[in-house]
Amino acid sequence: MTAYFIRRLLLIIPTFLGITLLVFIITRFVPGGPVEKILAEARQMKMGHVSHGSANTPAQTSPLSPSQIEELKKFYGFDKPVLVSYWEWLKKIMVLDLGYSTRYYDPVWDIIRDKLPVSIYYGFATTVLTYLICIPLGIFKAIRHKTMMDSATSVVVLVGYALPGFIVAIVLFVWPAAQWDWFPLGGFMSNDFEDLPFWSQVWDLLHHSILPLIAYLVGSFATMTFLMKNTLMDNLAADYVRTALSKGLSFRQAVFRHAFRNSIIPLATHFGNNITLFLTGSFLIEKVFNIDGLGLLGFDSLVERDYPIVLGVLVISSILGLLGNILSDLCVALVDPRVSFE
Amino acid sequence: MNWNPITLRQLKRFRSIRRGYYSLWIFGIMMFLAFSAEMWVNSRALMVYYSGQWYFPTYGDMIPGTVFGLDYSYETNYRELQKKFEKEKAGNWVLLPIAPYNAFETDLDATHFPPHPPSLEARHYLGTDSIGRDLLARLVYGFRVCILFSLMLLVINFSIGITVGCLMGYWGGAFDLIFQRVIEIWSSIPFLYVIMIISSMVVPNLTMLVLISVFFGWMGLTWYMRTLTYKEKARTYVLAAKALGAGNTRIILKHILPNSLSLIITFVPFSVAGGISSLTALDYLGFGLPAPTPSWGELLQQGTNNLHAPWIISSTVIALVVVLVTITFIGEAVREAFDPKMHTIFE
Numbered sequence: 001m002t003a004y005f006i007r008r009l010l011l012i013i014p015t016f017l018g019i020t021l022l023v024f025i026i027t028r029f030v031p032g033g034p035v036e037k038i039l040a041e042a043r044q045m046k047m048g049h050v051s052h053g054s055a056n057t058p059a060q061t062s063p064l065s066p067s068q069i070e071e072l073k074k075f076y077g078f079d080k081p082v083l084v085s086y087w088e089w090l091k092k093i094m095v096l097d098l099g100y101s102t103r104y105y106d107p108v109w110d111i112i113r114d115k116l117p118v119s120i121y122y123g124f125a126t127t128v129l130t131y132l133i134c135i136p137l138g139i140f141k142a143i144r145h146k147t148m149m150d151s152a153t154s155v156v157v158l159v160g161y162a163l164p165g166f167i168v169a170i171v172l173f174v175w176p177a178a179q180w181d182w183f184p185l186g187g188f189m190s191n192d193f194e195d196l197p198f199w200s201q202v203w204d205l206l207h208h209s210i211l212p213l214i215a216y217l218v219g220s221f222a223t224m225t226f227l228m229k230n231t232l233m234d235n236l237a238a239d240y241v242r243t244a245l246s247k248g249l250s251f252r253q254a255v256f257r258h259a260f261r262n263s264i265i266p267l268a269t270h271f272g273n274n275i276t277l278f279l280t281g282s283f284l285i286e287k288v289f290n291i292d293g294l295g296l297l298g299f300d301s302l303v304e305r306d307y308p309i310v311l312g313v314l315v316i317s318s319i320l321g322l323l324g325n326i327l328s329d330l331c332v333a334l335v336d337p338r339v340s341f342e
Numbered sequence: 343m344n345w346n347p348i349t350l351r352q353l354k355r356f357r358s359i360r361r362g363y364y365s366l367w368i369f370g371i372m373m374f375l376a377f378s379a380e381m382w383v384n385s386r387a388l389m390v391y392y393s394g395q396w397y398f399p400t401y402g403d404m405i406p407g408t409v410f411g412l413d414y415s416y417e418t419n420y421r422e423l424q425k426k427f428e429k430e431k432a433g434n435w436v437l438l439p440i441a442p443y444n445a446f447e448t449d450l451d452a453t454h455f456p457p458h459p460p461s462l463e464a465r466h467y468l469g470t471d472s473i474g475r476d477l478l479a480r481l482v483y484g485f486r487v488c489i490l491f492s493l494m495l496l497v498i499n500f501s502i503g504i505t506v507g508c509l510m511g512y513w514g515g516a517f518d519l520i521f522q523r524v525i526e527i528w529s530s531i532p533f534l535y536v537i538m539i540i541s542s543m544v545v546p547n548l549t550m551l552v553l554i555s556v557f558f559g560w561m562g563l564t565w566y567m568r569t570l571t572y573k574e575k576a577r578t579y580v581l582a583a584k585a586l587g588a589g590n591t592r593i594i595l596k597h598i599l600p601n602s603l604s605l606i607i608t609f610v611p612f613s614v615a616g617g618i619s620s621l622t623a624l625d626y627l628g629f630g631l632p633a634p635t636p637s638w639g640e641l642l643q644q645g646t647n648n649l650h651a652p653w654i655i656s657s658t659v660i661a662l663v664v665v666l667v668t669i670t671f672i673g674e675a676v677r678e679a680f681d682p683k684m685h686t687i688f689e
Contacts, residue, residue: 015523026539158671159663162666162667162670166626171659174655288646299538302535317532
């Protein structure tokens with residue numbers, strides 16, 4: 001088992017190299033050659049996006065300055081072949097040097113570290129809430145299969161499943177927040193957060209995060225609930241539950257002591273994926289609610305063509321994603337004694 | 343044509359799942375309406391009767407104003423023409439579509455700035471967007487773009503996914519191993535993020551956006567096809583076919599593929615829904631199709647930027663909810679009909 005996980009951990013390295021090399025090559029794909037061409041391209045790209053809206057981003061009003069182009073060129077080593085500059089970049093990554101932001105001139109790692117707490121807060125809260133809601137709801141639906149309540153919740157859950165999280169986020173942003181004024185218009189906390197007494201701080205944080213959390217939840221919610229329901233139903237029909245019942249266990253005991261334990265195994269396979277939720281896929285919701293997390297950072301740096309940050313966010317999210325997969329396997333191995341990865 | 347009895351049974355089961363069956367009808371009607379949209383949401387008239395002659399401007403070349411005795415040679419403004427004919431009372435008439443606007447023209451009001459709220463009188467049934475384009479027209483033609491994108495994506499993704507997955511399962515060995523690694527790397531790339539990187543460098547058109555999305559999204563079906571082929575390959579009918587002298591191509595095309603079809607079908611609706619959501623997300627962020635293309639994502643963005651014009655967001659979100667929910671209902675029903683996991687129920 002340990003050998004298996006060590007092997008898996010080692011396999012992260014080639015996969016990581018593959019991902020970053022690919023993206024590195026893509027970012028180098030800017031129609032190469034003279035700087036003029038890059039500049040022209042950048043200008044043209046901006047023209048295309050201005051009419052798309054989001055005029056509040058400064059990149060679209062100020063074109064890339066020559067010094068920035070120079071900076072970019074130097075950073076990627078456009079004069080050198082792709083593989084050489086990739087190798088140079090990689091050498092720096094290995095000592096955790098993600099380079100400098102071409103926009104802020106701060107170390108990329110510092111910028112990312114500043115945003116991490118927000119992303120972790122949301123990732124963590126979403127994970128906990130998903131499990132807290134989906135497991136009881138799944139159990140309830142399995143035991144009350146085909147009753148009114150089961151069908152009613154099914155429709156609700158399915159509608160949630162059909163809609164991408166950011167659409168839900170937009171709905172929540174426009175009505176409860178903007179039109180009805182029940183919640184703040186985005187952001188992570190109020191501006192006067194520092195001056196508030198403790199409980200007001202807690203309330204402020206909650207008040208800001210209720211809507212985004214709902215949006216985050218909607219996605220993972222349906223899959224988990226149905227997974228819980230279906231596996232529990234299968235297990236309830238299994239012989240060992242019948243045996244337990246005939247030996248005099250109450251139904252409640254049979255469900256919670258026997259069937260339940262076996263039913264959370266498939267849920268465990270999803271556990272590691274939550275790690276990616278901390279970062280990727282969340283930038284849409286972060287964008288809607290203007291939450292200053294890693295997702296928004298990655299998005300903004302894309303808009304502003306701050307490639308060191310783009311690559312930095314990618315490095316972190318891909319490593320977390322790969323670790324998440326392994327974590328999922330580990331969770332399965334922990335809950336299911338039958339599993340052995342040999 | 344002889345229908346396979348299993349297929350017939352699956353279709354019957356699908357029909358019996360009401361939610362999915364009705365959703366399929368609704369979705370079919372929406373598709374029909376979207377692809378015949380020129381007939382009912384268009385700035386060109388359906389029919390014009392002018393001095394004893396009939397004109398049908400809907401499809402075909404544009405008709406310059408001079409044809410109808412107007413003093414300009416660019417495309418006729420049929421709404422004006424209708425008003426003019428009505429005033430003249432010379433027996434000429436214009437039959438306009440229900441919503442007489444196309445998705446690109448800006449209808450500016452001298453007294454107010456756009457966005458204009460919904461109005462029956464101006465025939466902007468859903469209002470206009472922030473530069474005065476008719477919202478209904480944007481929605482309808484945007485839906486068409488969305489569906490076209492999703493369907494193109496579906497066809498290409500599935501062809502690649504099925505081919506590669508099938509070959510991985512069938513050949514096994516080194517081919518399988520190499521592609522396993524490739525897919526592992528490919529699917530760990532944050533898909534939307536990379537598409538954003540690419541389309542921040544080049545402004546893609548529809549075909550290009552499809553190709554970029556395919557490039558990072560073809561793996562979906564491959565895993566399933568691979569395991570499925572492995573399973574089917576080991577079954578006796580394949581051995582029997584081999585013993586009878588069937589070649590590899592024949593075995594794959596005539597035996598393995600038809601037998602995996604029912605699983606493939608269950609992925610179709612979800613793939614369409616996925617295509618719609620990812621195009622909407624990309625357009626919302628401004629990394630999708632170039633500017634004048636009608637798109638739902640762009641409407642969402644306008645809506646969130648113009649909170650004083652809630653009709654933009656309302657119509658767009660309702661349209662999205664209707665489309666995505668019907669597709670999901672279809673998908674659930676198809677899955678239940680074609681890939682039944684008969685739940686043993688505890689009594």
